[in-house]
Amino acid sequence: MQKPETLADITIARRFNGPPTTGNGGYSAGLLAQHMSGLVSVELRAPPPLDVPIAIVKTEAGLEARSGDALIMRAYESEPLSLPPAPPTLEAAKTGAAHFPKKDELEFVDCFVCGPARDYPDGLCIFAGPVDGFEGVADVWTPDVGLAADDGLVAPEFIWAALDCPGAYAVGMTEGPVVLARMSVSLIKRPQPGEPLIVTGWKTFEDGRKHGAGTALYTRDGELLAHSEQLWIRLKI
Numbered sequence: 001m002q003k004p005e006t007l008a009d010i011t012i013a014r015r016f017n018g019p020p021t022t023g024n025g026g027y028s029a030g031l032l033a034q035h036m037s038g039l040v041s042v043e044l045r046a047p048p049p050l051d052v053p054i055a056i057v058k059t060e061a062g063l064e065a066r067s068g069d070a071l072i073m074r075a076y077e078s079e080p081l082s083l084p085p086a087p088p089t090l091e092a093a094k095t096g097a098a099h100f101p102k103k104d105e106l107e108f109v110d111c112f113v114c115g116p117a118r119d120y121p122d123g124l125c126i127f128a129g130p131v132d133g134f135e136g137v138a139d140v141w142t143p144d145v146g147l148a149a150d151d152g153l154v155a156p157e158f159i160w161a162a163l164d165c166p167g168a169y170a171v172g173m174t175e176g177p178v179v180l181a182r183m184s185v186s187l188i189k190r191p192q193p194g195e196p197l198i199v200t201g202w203k204t205f206e207d208g209r210k211h212g213a214g215t216a217l218y219t220r221d222g223e224l225l226a227h228s229e230q231l232w233i234r235l236k237i
Contacts, residue, residue: 007035009053010065015122016050016112016161018180023048024112025180026164030157032056032065032075033185039078041184045071078184084216084227085135085202092131093138093198099129100139100169107177114165121146124158128166128201136202137169141217145193153190159217159226160185166201167213167230175234178211182231189225196220209234 010031018024029042035056048054049067057064062076087093100116103109109117113124121144128137141162149155163185168178191197197217204212211234216227 005058007056007058007063009055011053012048012050014050018111018113018164019047019108020110021047021050023050024161024164026183027112027157027161029073029075029164029180029183030160030185032063032073033160034156035063036075036077039080039184039186040075041078041182043074043182044180045074048072078186081184081186081227081229082214084200084214084224087198087200087216087218087222088131088134088138089222090140090196090198090220092133093140093200096129096131096138096140097127099131100127101129101174105174107173111165113161114169120144124162126162126165126199128169128199134200136200137166138198138200139166140196141199142196143191143193148193149190152192154193156187156190159187159190160228162197162199162217163215163226163228164230166199166215167228168201168232170201170203170213170215171206171211171232172203178232178234180230181210181233183228184230185226185228187226189223191217191219191225197225198222204229209236 012023028048033040065073128139211232
């Protein structure tokens with residue numbers, strides 16, 4: 001049997017953790033998704049390891065990310081996503097952080113995206129909580145200049161990261177930790193660093209330990225920049 005073609009390696013630096021010893025799901029998926037075009041779905045099959053090269057392998061269905069013999073992620077072309085609900089205003093979204101769970105209610109306090117133990121800009125510090133007039137959670141995120149790619153716009157992996165954790169809080173993190181199993185993203189337009197952006201998340205379904213969520217990223221004026229559909233699995237504790 002012919003050995004699969006390895007396209008590149010990716011490495012998830014320790015800074016970009018979700019759980020303490022593994023990569024943030026959205027950030028990790030975003031690194032893999034950049035090696036495809038169009039709408040992309042990424043399945044997370046095992047916790048992404050930190051600080052080690054992960055091989056990107058071409059398959060008939062798309063791409064796989066492998067660490068040794070372990071399948072970490074699988075990426076493939078996504079079906080079109082449903083349009084997200086209209087966002088709250090920037091001022092309303094700013095109130096979400098006041099309703100974010102307390103630190104002692106959370107399992108992953110050092111998460112790169114939503115960890116309250118992280119300081120900005122080391123972490124994204126997106127604390128999406130309930131807001132009046134929106135059936136979900138929201139916050140305002142201002143991307144730091146250090147998140148820019150060579151073209152000066154926010155790098156895609158950080159957009160995927162920002163779209164990740166609000167979905168977890170939409171389905172409920174204080175009822176027990178959830179982990180990302182699948183994320184499909186439509187990336188319409190990458191923003192400039194330094195601009196305040198509206199981030200939203202909403203629940204779409206619940207089936208036992210499986211939970212569905214959607215998330216979206218908007219300009220301060222409500223222009224849709226990116227959105228996602230997600231599958232979360234609640235851990236047994």
